[in-house]
Amino acid sequence: MSRTLSTTAPPRPTWQGLRLYSPAILVFLGLALVPTFASLGAENYILGLVTRLMILAIAAISLDLLLGHGGLVSFGHAAFLGLGAYTTGILLTEGVFQAELIVLAVIALSALFALVTGAVSLRTSGVYFIMITLAFGQMLFFAASSLAAYGGDDGLTLWDRADLFGTDLLHTRQGRFYATLAVLLATFVVVNAVVDSRFGRVLRAAKENPTRVAALGFDVFRFRLAAYVLAGTICGIAGMLSALQAEFVSPAIMSWQRSGELIVMVVLGGMATRNGALLGALAFVLLEVWLADLTVHWKLIFGPLLVLVVLYAKGGLAALLRPLTAEGRHG
Amino acid sequence: MAEPILEVKNLDKRFGALVVSDDVTFDLQPGECHALIGPNGAGKTTLVHQISGLLAPDAGTIHFAGEDVTRLPVHARAARGLARTFQITAVVPGFTALDNTALAVQRRSGTSFRFWGNAAKEAALNEPAREALATVGLEAKAHVPAANLAHGEKRALELAIALAMQPKALLLDEPMAGVGHDEGRQLLAVLARLKAHVPMLLVEHDMHAVFSLADRISVLVYGRILASGDPEAVRADAEVRRAYLGEAA
Numbered sequence: 001m002s003r004t005l006s007t008t009a010p011p012r013p014t015w016q017g018l019r020l021y022s023p024a025i026l027v028f029l030g031l032a033l034v035p036t037f038a039s040l041g042a043e044n045y046i047l048g049l050v051t052r053l054m055i056l057a058i059a060a061i062s063l064d065l066l067l068g069h070g071g072l073v074s075f076g077h078a079a080f081l082g083l084g085a086y087t088t089g090i091l092l093t094e095g096v097f098q099a100e101l102i103v104l105a106v107i108a109l110s111a112l113f114a115l116v117t118g119a120v121s122l123r124t125s126g127v128y129f130i131m132i133t134l135a136f137g138q139m140l141f142f143a144a145s146s147l148a149a150y151g152g153d154d155g156l157t158l159w160d161r162a163d164l165f166g167t168d169l170l171h172t173r174q175g176r177f178y179a180t181l182a183v184l185l186a187t188f189v190v191v192n193a194v195v196d197s198r199f200g201r202v203l204r205a206a207k208e209n210p211t212r213v214a215a216l217g218f219d220v221f222r223f224r225l226a227a228y229v230l231a232g233t234i235c236g237i238a239g240m241l242s243a244l245q246a247e248f249v250s251p252a253i254m255s256w257q258r259s260g261e262l263i264v265m266v267v268l269g270g271m272a273t274r275n276g277a278l279l280g281a282l283a284f285v286l287l288e289v290w291l292a293d294l295t296v297h298w299k300l301i302f303g304p305l306l307v308l309v310v311l312y313a314k315g316g317l318a319a320l321l322r323p324l325t326a327e328g329r330h331g
Numbered sequence: 332m333a334e335p336i337l338e339v340k341n342l343d344k345r346f347g348a349l350v351v352s353d354d355v356t357f358d359l360q361p362g363e364c365h366a367l368i369g370p371n372g373a374g375k376t377t378l379v380h381q382i383s384g385l386l387a388p389d390a391g392t393i394h395f396a397g398e399d400v401t402r403l404p405v406h407a408r409a410a411r412g413l414a415r416t417f418q419i420t421a422v423v424p425g426f427t428a429l430d431n432t433a434l435a436v437q438r439r440s441g442t443s444f445r446f447w448g449n450a451a452k453e454a455a456l457n458e459p460a461r462e463a464l465a466t467v468g469l470e471a472k473a474h475v476p477a478a479n480l481a482h483g484e485k486r487a488l489e490l491a492i493a494l495a496m497q498p499k500a501l502l503l504d505e506p507m508a509g510v511g512h513d514e515g516r517q518l519l520a521v522l523a524r525l526k527a528h529v530p531m532l533l534v535e536h537d538m539h540a541v542f543s544l545a546d547r548i549s550v551l552v553y554g555r556i557l558a559s560g561d562p563e564a565v566r567a568d569a570e571v572r573r574a575y576l577g578e579a580a
């Protein structure tokens with residue numbers, strides 16, 4: 001192929017890429033500055049809050065790969081948060097302190113759980129897919145609740161901290177903050193690259209017209225299963241970060257309400273958009289904190305607000321920012 | 332006769348008491364356009380669905396390129412080179428015409444389990460896609476989302492997608508359906524050109540298109556092949572005239 005052929009795609013200079021991702025770039029710059037400003041006051045609170053926010057953003061971005069780009073409404077995504085958190089908690093309790101070993105175990109278990117449950121769930125579609133992913137999530141929830149040796153219903157406090165390659169980087173709030181930021185950035189870059197890739201193109205096409213995609217010769221099931229495993233694994237890592245950050249794990253992390261919240265974040269931010277899931281998680285947590293400050297009945301405000309977003313800002317926050325990012329539908 | 336590219340033998344399909352395929356046997360020879368005609372409800376689309384794999388027959392076999400594909404799923408048949416178009420336009424509405432076509436190229440050009448690199452910028456996918464679009468006269472609409480194309484343009488896009496697959500045989504389910512007069516003429520010209528490249532099974536109501544394209548015509552009535560032969564023989568067949576052509580005249 002000669003050089004001139006590369007002009008076949010509409011040219012998209014680098015600055016246009018920067019523009020497309022401008023909201024995320026601003027968010028990441030802001031996040032990088034958080035520790036500096038947090039040192040001015042209420043440091044522990046702010047670092048903890050923002051780390052939690054970033055963990056949920058990782059989970060939401062991974063969910064959007066399924067929900068937005070794949071059209072697969074998984075109502076059990078928090079199960080992977082729980083799986084990652086419990087794997088971390090149990091390993092730390094049992095004396096495995098090497099973070100690099102823990103992360104390998106989390107990746108292996110999350111991928112395996114996603115492979116098995118995905119292979120079953122993806123045989124169904126529509127409401128049945130929602131219900132079966134919910135069922136698998138609940139299964140794991142009750143399994144964790146009955147783990148008497150590891151806290152059962154009450155949860156498990158982690159008395160030990162993980163070492164990253166023999167260092168104490170993850171022992172401080174700041175260290176965990178930067179580790180989480182790094183994973184969030186990697187997740188953002190990887191998921192957006194996957195969406196643009198050959199794989200992502202098949203996944204997105206199958207969302208709109210699976211019959212057509214099968215008639216082209218693609219085994220839609222395999223592509224969806226691979227996406228399910230990838231999303232589950234990323235979310236498992238988020239669960240690990242959550243256990244390290246909170247130094248505590250409990251079944252609440254994988255309640256079905258949490259799965260619902262992750263869906264809300266994606267919808268609030270804008271499904272199948274470049275920046276949506278990140279912005280949605282950010283907005284969700286900040287709104288929660290702000291409204292809970294105003295009143296204990298904050299959910300009475302939050303609910304209608306969400307209805308308004310769904311009704312009037314179709315496409316979520318990303319749609320509101322479209323004049324800024326010039327994001328179009330991509331093929 | 333040469334080895335047929337597609338061979339359907341004794342195919343039976345029932346929906347409850349309704350017989351939609353009744354001992355259907357026919358074949359498609361290399362280089363041939365074989366038209367399948369018949370009144371509404373004769374079971375033409377059901378037959379195409381069985382050949383492409385969307386529906387499983389109750390009995391009978393389907394051989395494609397020398398292989399028994401009767402039990403293979405849709406994607407496996409397509410991957411072996413059996414392409415089809417749909418009676419009701421089936422494209423990816425949110426993708427541009429170019430991306431729709433490039434996706435078809437992607438299937439036969441290396442693995443699609445590649446998770447990095449912008450697929451929309453791969454010249455190796457876009458160039459053949461552009462050629463296929465040019466063949467059906469859609470070059471100027473390459474960057475228009477499929478949802479925004481006119482009906483006739485969508486029909487042409489279906490053909491471009493099928494072409495881009497470089498199939499060994501093409502199942503065309505009413506490619507002219509709902510197309511206006513001028514668009515129809517263009518599509519017919521495209522189909523005539525396609526005929527030189529790939530054997531086609533053509534299901535069509537437009538008799539002008541059928542008689543100008545087909546080398547052989549089979550008439551399907553109530554799921555049964557009533558007559559089969561070259562266009563002149565079929566046109567002259569009294570039973571066919573009564574069952575089908577007579578209605579139209």
